[in-house]
Amino acid sequence: MKRVITYGTFDLLHYGHINLLKRAKALGDYLIVAVSTDEFNAIKGKKSYFPYEQRKALVEAIRYVDLVIPEENWDQKIKDVHEYNVDVFVIGDDWKGKFDYLEKEGVEVVYLGRTPEISTTQIKEELKK
Ligand code: C2G
Numbered sequence: 463m464k465r466v467i468t469y470g471t472f473d474l475l476h477y478g479h480i481n482l483l484k485r486a487k488a489l490g491d492y493l494i495v496a497v498s499t500d501e502f503n504a505i506k507g508k509k510s511y512f513p514y515e516q517r518k519a520l521v522e523a524i525r526y527v528d529l530v531i532p533e534e535n536w537d538q539k540i541k542d543v544h545e546y547n548v549d550v551f552v553i554g555d556d557w558k559g560k561f562d563y564l565e566k567e568g569v570e571v572v573y574l575g576r577t578p579e580i581s582t583t584q585i586k587e588e589l590k591k
Contacts, residue, residue, distance in 0.1 A: 463490075463491050463492055464489070464490035464491050464492070464549045464550065465490055465491070465492045465494065465546060465547055465548050465549050465550070466486050466487065466489050466490035466492065466493045466494070466548070466549070466550045466551075466552055467493075467494040467495075467496065467542060467543065467546060467548045467550070467551055467552070468482070468483070468486050468493070468494075468495055468496070468551070468552045468553055469495075469496040469497075469498070469533050469539070469553060470482075470495070470496075470497065470498065470533075470553070471497070471498040471503055471506070471508055471510060471517070471582075472495070472497055472498075472517050472520065472521050473508070473510040473511055473512055473517060473582050474511055474512070474582045474585050474586070475517075475520050475521070476580050476582070476585065477577065477580060478576065478577035478580040478581065480524065480526075481577045482552075482554055482574060482576075482577070483495065483521075483524055483526045483527060484526050485552075485574050486526070486552040486574070487526035487527075489550050489552060489572060490549060490550055492528045492529075493526055493527055493528050493529075494528065494529045494530075494531060494542075494546055494548070495521050495527050495529070495530050495531075496530075496531050496532065496533035496538075496542065497514065497517050497518050497521055497530055497531075497532065497533060498514075498532075498533045499514045499532045499533065499534050500513055500514045501534065502532075502533055502534050502535060505535070505536075511582075511586070514532070518530050518532075529546075531546075539551070539561065539564060540563075540564070540567055543564060543567050543569045544567065548569055549569065549570060550569065550570045550571075550572060551564045551569050551570070551571050551572070552572045552573075552574060553572075553573060553574070554573065554574055554575075554576045555573040555574060555575055555576060556576055557573060558573045559573075
């Protein structure tokens with residue numbers, strides 16, 4: 463059982479997020495998604511439209527996702543990969559290089575290409591027009 467983990471806010475869920483989760487699941491058999499809490503979003507400087515509980519419920523409804531856990535801080539990844547026996551860490555390549563340190567924990571680190579032309583920020587901007 464190859465276990466994969468990824469992290470994110472996943473606000474205003476869109477096909478870019480789905481593309482990422484679909485490819486992440488294809489790298490193993492079990493996909494864990496750590497969804498940023500509202501409190502951690504504030505630390506990340508992100509304001510979500512949907513609160514954590516709703517973002518969690520949306521991500522849990524995705525066929526590729528097996529488990530959703532809260533992401534509460536920048537530093538929990540090392541604990542998480544051991545606690546959940548993770549084999550692969552995956553995230554979009556906007557984060558390229560930022561999480562290579564997880565390789566020292568025996569985890570394969572994969573940066574996947576972001577889906578172009580779609581972002582939560584862009585959705586919000588266009589809805590404002
Ligand atoms: N993503 C993507 N293509 C897009 C938009 C997002 O592939 N057009 C990916 C991002 O690269 C990320 C995931 O979808 O892997 C979730 O995106 P965000 O919710 O923006 O996550 P982020 O705020 O980058 O949080 O500790 C890590 C952070 O929590 C990552």
